[in-house]
Each structure stands twice: as C-alpha cells, then as structure tokens.
Amino acid sequence: MKLLRSSGGAQTVVILSIIVMFAVPKVLSEFGVMQATLFAAVAIFGLSQGFVWGYAGIMSFGQAAFLGIGAYTYAIAAINLGNTQMAALLAIAVPMLFAALLGYFMFYGRISDAYVGVITLTVSVILFELMNSTSGSQYHIGDAVLGGFNGIPAIPPFAPPGKPDEPLDQIGVWYVAMSTLIVAYGFLKWTLASRFGRVVVAIRENETRAMLIGYDPRLYKLLSFVIGAGIAGAAGAVFATWGGFISPTVFALTMSAQVIISVLIGGLGTLIGPILGAVAIQYLINVAGTQHTIDPSLGLGIVLVAFVLLVPQGVVPVVRSWIARLSSTSRTPRAKTAKTPNASEQESRS
Amino acid sequence: MTMESGSRRKALKFGAAAAVGALVGPYVTRSASAAEPIKLGSLLDGTGALGIEGRRMIQATEFAVGQINDHGGLLGRPVKLIAYDTQSSIQLYTQYAQQLVFQDKVDVIQGGITSASREAIRPIFDRSKTLFFYNTQYEGGVCDRNVFCTGTTPAQTVDHIVEYALKNWGKKVYIIAADYNYGHITASWMTKFVKDGGGSVVSTDFFPLDVTNFSSTISRIQEAKPDMVLSALVGANHVGFYRQWAAAGMKSKIPVGATVFGLGDELTTMDAATTDGIITCFGFYNNLGTPNANAFVKGMQAKYGPSLTDLGELDTATYEGIMLWAEAVKKAGSVEQAKVVTALETGISIEGPSGTVKMDPATHHTIRNAYLARPKNRVWEILQTFPNQFPSDTGGACDLIKSPRTNKQFMPQV
C-alpha cells in the first residue's frame, strides 16, 4: 500500500514536470528559458546530493567534485570527439569511476561519517587547486586546452544524434536538461523502491543491524556513492552545455555549500525537496548578486542559520506534514527519521 | 479524500501558482516598448580578488555616463547604465553577460577585467553582435571586429619596463606571474623583450590568483640570484608578495619591475618601505599634472570624495572607452553595432585624462601615451614619457580593415 502511494506521488511529479517542460518555452522569453535550464542543472545536482545524503546517509561535502569532473569530461570529450552523445555518456561514466575509487578508499577503510565529509571536502579542494594550476598551454588533453583559471570556453552544445553540425538551440537544450531531470528523478524513485534501495535506507537507519542481518554496508554505500556521482556528472554535462564555458570554480567550496544548503532547506530525506531547494537557492543567489541592499553572503548565511534552527527538516517535509494534518487521512511524516544523522555518532562521543 | 481537503488543496495549489507567477514574471516575454534611453551595460568586479581594481572602474563608468547625460545625452537620448557586479567570478561573468544581452538588450558592453573574464564573454557578444569595449590593460593580441580594447598592451608598456631594467639592473631575470592567460602571455612577452635586449630568464614561476604565501618563492628567488625580478602578479592576494618581499629585507638587494602594481590602492594602504622603487609603466598616473588629468581627478573626487587619490590607468581607460564609444555614436548617428563599428574604424580620437587617445582602425586598439614611473614616498615619480605608443603587438598580423573576419588572439612567438 505504501509503495503504491509513494509511486502515486512520484507519478504526479513526473506528469507535472513534463507539463512544465513543454510549457516553459511557450511562456518564457529566450532568456527565461536559459535561466530555466540553469535551474534544471542545479536541480539534477540537488538530486544527487539529496540521494547520497538523505537516503544513503553519506555526508558528502564535496559533491561538487563529481559535478566538476562531469562538466570537464563533457567539455574535453565534446571538443575532441565531436560527438556530444558520447561526451554526455562519458560525463556520467568518468565521475562514477572516480567515485568508485574514492568510495572504496573511504568506505572499505571504515572511516566514520564526519571523516567522509571532510575527506570529500578536501578532495574537491584538491581538484580545484589542481585545475586552477593548468593555465599554461602545455596542459591539454587532445585538442582541449585545460585552461586553468581561464577555464574552457566554446564548449560544443548538445547536438542530435547523427547531426553533429546542427547543435541544439536554447529551447532544445532546455528539453534535454529537463528530460535528464525527469529521468534522474524517475530512476532514483525506482531505485529506492527496489530491494537495493530499501537496503540502502536500512543501512542509513541502523548500520549495525543491517550488518547483522547479513548485508555489507560498505558495498551498498559504495554503490550509492557511485550512483550519486553519476547523477552529479549528468548535471555537470548540462551545466557545461548551458554556459558553453566551464572553469575551476565549479569545484569550489561554494558549489558544494550551495547544494548542501539546497538539500537542507528543501528537505533531507525527500527527492522533490532538493529539487525545489536547489531552484530556490539558485534564484536567491541570482537575485542577491543583482541587488545592493544586503551582501549576498550575509543574506545566505542568515537564511541557512534560520533554517537550521527553525526548520531543520526542510521545507518539503514540513509542508507535507501540514498537508497531512489538513487532510483527514493521516500520513506519518517521513522526515523525522531522515533528519537525525547517525545516532551512533552520539555514542562515539568520548 | 473529503471535499474540504480537496478545496484546501486547490487553494494551496492556486496560491503556489500565483507565487510562482510573481517570481517568474521577470522572465516572461515582455512586449517590446519603444526604448528611449540608450543602454550601456557594465560587467566589472566590485568585490572579490579583483575588487580593489574593479570598484574604481565602476565609479569611472558612472562618472563617464553622468558626464554624457549632463551634456544632453547621446543623439538626444539619455544613456542608461545597467551594471552588474561579477564578484570576481567567471561564472557570474557569463551569466550576467547573457542577461545583459538577452534580457536587458543593451546597446554596448563596457567591461571585463581579467583576461580570463574577457575570453569567457567575448564569444557571447560575438554571437549576439553586441558591441564590446574592453578597457583593461592586458597581454595584447585580441583581433575581433566586434571588440575594441582601450587598455595598454605589452608593446606599449612592458617593453619599456624591460628596456629600463636591462639598462639599469643587469641581465639575469626572474619572472613571477599570475597563473592564467594574462600571466602566461605577459611572461612570454617579457621573455621575448629580455632576449631581444640581450638578457636571459633564469626561471618563470606561476601562481594561481588565490595564493597568498610567497615565503618559499622568496627563498627560491634568492637561491637563483637574479639581477632583478619582473612581476606579472595580479589581484588582492598577490599583493602579499610585495609585502613579504619587503619584510624579508629583499628590497635593497634585488630590484623589482611590475606590470600590475599600483593599479589598485597599493600606494595608499602600503607603507613606503614596501612600495618605493618598484618600476611600472602605465597609460596614466594621477599626478601627471596635465590639465585633462587634473580635471578627471578633481571631477571624480567631487563625486566620490577626496579619498580618491589612487586613480590609475584602469579608471581613465574605462572613461576613455566610454567617451570613444560616445564619439563614434555621434559620428554614426546611431547605436547600431555595424554603424558604430564603421565609425570607430575611421580613426576616432579624443582628448582624455591621459592625453590624446586615438582608436587605430586596423587593430581596434588605442594609440596612446605611456609613462614610466615608480613610487617614492607613496607618490608616483614619473621617470620617462613615451608619447603616442602604437599597439604593435601583432606586428601587423591583425588588420581588421583588410580581413574583417579575423577572430582570434595573437600570441607572441618566443
């Protein structure tokens, strides 16, 4: 019964998203469509963080690493191969490979959760500093000059299969971005409903118990980490196509911070929450930069602290519990269990 | 589900839709209304690592637009400034560039500070045929019909620094530069000029813009024992090098020449022991003493306060870039990109704060004066004047009159 209900909700979301996908180009100006594409890209990224953190319980503080690897892979592959489908596939595969290595290093080393956060954060910082140092013209992969701080400009946008010289226009890119978001959402929903997904959630809720039943938490964490990295890589490819430009700032701490804040205010332990949160935060950042009343960092900081103190589960679970209370059929808010980070963390305080 | 909750849900959905509508409003197509003002778009870093240079350029932009409007505007229309603070982030440069072109639909863009930012946004303006003025001194070589560069280039300044250095200091050179396209290409120019002058480069080290700790670098330099250090460091973090260099007692041992020093507020915030003696060469210094220079400084101080004692080439070139554009618009009688470009290619010249500034038709760069100077007790001491320096960086390879389809950045062959 619960499975049917949650899939009912997912179906509504998917249908609404498809409607939005077709409506946006009709309703918005060309600039509006471009902005919407950016929102779709950050939403995909938000999904990745939301899945890895909210469902698998992995406190990845450097998810931007995979976003950046995906974006750079897409750029380099597209410039070298001329085939943007291949480039997009590589943009998903390469971060997954990197995540597999890093994940093996971390999870099979039995490193505790806080350490996972710091290590992922450090890895993204290392990647940032590495990419930043590649400004000289000697740093290139094939035809693609890495560019260091300058970044890689003139990235070929998506082109339909078989027609590499006719890249998609802004509206076409929007369709690709939004479809990727819908597919990613659907895929994650399906994964979570499957046996694999339920084991992942069980491990997050109580790792020891899951282990005693016979599941290997390391393997499941590793696989979730890899899936999350793949989705982040897809977001990276969309991001690179949207801007036609990529630079090391995609690895910066602020990028990881932005997505974590998005998931937090959207709702940890949901999938729709990170999507909405990512869009909201990106919108706030856009607005903050163009207004002059309050410093953007100050505004964001206040928002973050306010949310942690007042609405720690995030907006979507709170809204859901309101709706549940308003409607006569009750529904247990799932947010509570999702929010508490590992209870074992408290036990290890000594 | 009861009827009650159904209508509540509807109310919620409607409310949400209304809220979304309000937020989305700005992005929805607007019916085009007859736009009276001429729109000038500005993309400059008011904050962040380049903020010390950017904030004065922003003020110079406002000052220039204000002056134009005080004199009745252009073609009888007021000029409206739409400025975005790109916060030293290339991501924001691309984002706001798209916004200026597609949403605000500006008639010209004046902006860009780092060469990296320029190269990121140049393709956007090329594609949309939005006229682009780049007013920051840079590494030279951009050859693009849609772009006009008013800042000084190595052929106008760096060669004079190297000339002075080889003559007065010796032949062994240690180069330190910022790790992005400006630093790399400027270092190539320095190497070329040094070799042409009979000197040799001992080492060239590059530093990303966020490096602040130069202690190991200073040790390396001492180990190499050069006759001089030539610096193409950029931004607020790299300024730390000069402080640490002075603190290590190196000022009296090895002289320094720099291509990006003193363009921000170095002379006002650092003490004389740190700044004295560093050789620089720019198109403007605030104590040139000419009537135009004084008028500019006084005008800016009147608007922004007497603390503006640190105006430099970045600010005057910004001002001159806008004035050149205004002249061209008047000559063309229109703000259409094609017509203004043609007007600019007839060789427009203005009398700016730095002297006579003429737009060279073939290279789209300016023929302007250059001055060699060094700080002395926190005031510039002008050593040499070089009038009407030609932007000869591309050696004639860039000729947009003969080959208007050229679109690349020429680099020095070392």
Add this chain to the structure above:
Amino acid sequence: MDLTGLLAFNVLTGIATLALITIGLGVIYGMMRIINLAHGEFMMLGAYTAVTASTAGVNIWVSMLILPPLVVGLVGLVLERTIIRFLYGRMMDTMLATWGISLGLIGLITSIFGNVVKSVQMPVGSFAIGQYHVSAYSLVIIGVGVVVLSSLLLLLRKTRFGLILRATMQNPAMSASLGVRPAAVYMATFALGAALAGLAGGVLAPISGVSPGMGGAYIAKAFITVLGGGPAIIAGTGLAAGLFGFINEIVSFLSTPVIGDIALLASAIVLIRVLPQGITGRFLRRSS
C-alpha cells in the same frame, strides 16, 4: 649549508603556522565534537581586529596578540549562547549552522569594511641565514606557536580548570554528577577555541592580506590537520602540524605553493585512511 638552514627555518615556520591555524579548531572539535566551519572566519575576525586596532594607533603587539583573542573569544561566546548550544548532539546541524555563520560573518565584514584587502605593517625587520635573508617575523610566529601550545598544555594538565575541561570531555554525565555544569564548560571551551583562532588570525595578519574571504584558504588545511592529529588535542595538533607542515614547505620549495598545498591535503587523506583515529589515536594515547 646555508640553503639547508634556510629550508629548515622555513619548515619550522610552516609547522608553527599550521599549528596556530589548527589549535583553535582542535580544541572545539576535540572537546565538543563540533565541526566548526566558521573557524576560518574567526581567524578573519582576529585579523580585522588587529588591522583596526593598529590603524587606530594601538601598539602593534597589543593589536596582534592581545586584542584579537579577546574580541573573537567574546564573539565565540555570543555565538555559542545564541546558536550553537541549541544544536549539541546534532553534528550535521552544527556543521551547517557554523557554515551559515561563516557566510554571515563574511557578509557582515564585507558590509562594514568593504571588499578591500587591508594590511598590517610588519613590526620587525629581517635577518640573515648565511647569504639568505629571511623575515624575522617568522621567529615571532614560531615563538607564538610554542608559547600557545605549551600554555595550553599547562592549562589542561596543571590547572583545575583544565581538569574540569578534560573530565567533561571524557564523560559529561559523570562530571555533571560531580557538580560541574557541562553547559558552562562547553561555553568556555567554544570561547577558548574561538579566541585561539582569533589569535592565529591576528598573528598572521602581517603576512597575508586581510580581506573578508581570507578564511576560506585555511579551513580545509585546519580540518585535515585536526583529523590527522587524533583525539589528543595538543599532542595531536603538534604532531600532525609537524608532519604536514614539513611536507608542505618542502614540496612548495621544490615546485610551487599550490603543489605544496595539494601535497599537504593528499598526504593527510592517506594518513587518515591508514590511521582512521588520527596519529594520537594510535600513538601517545594517554596524552592530551
């Protein structure tokens, strides 16, 4: 020979700098298991205190060594009372809240001082190691580093206050039943950690430029050093700073400062993988 002396001196300076940067974070994490992501910004506040005070005419040494810890310690106290104390036991939430605080502090300082780089005058000159010249200020840094670590050690081991601190850290419930108020201890600890961060910022102000965003450069290094050091706060910080600082300086000299930083971070990751409890999780377990 001269070069070895120069390098050794640089390494000592690097170790001392890293230790100073880390100790404030180590105190807070070691005692309270709070990951304070605003640590870099506490340093930034200390640096701004030094700049403002010295520009206002206060003696440079007071501006750098005395005022910053006092001011930032106070700020830490206020933040603990108003925000942090509601989040004890919720590690992720404290991480996020301190991240919010860090953004807020950057924004606040930018609004007040503007996004310009300020500087503090270097109070001492230079001296020679053979034919090489180094800044005498490095001696100051080494000196302050030694003094801070040893005073902290004395505080923790020899004073009653230190005893209470360590007891509460080991077993809060037991200490509470002996009459100690853990809440007060946490407040004092957070303020102490903040003060140490402020001191580090004040001391480092003459070297690096002082700007609102300067804290970001330190946070990753400080964190990884704390984790590499392990549960013993002082011994851990000292040893980890020693190892990482050494690697950082040597690699920086041989290549560039950026590669040096990367080497520091990478070797720290490897260390944590090999010794998940940090250095003092395995060795010197009984030290503090």
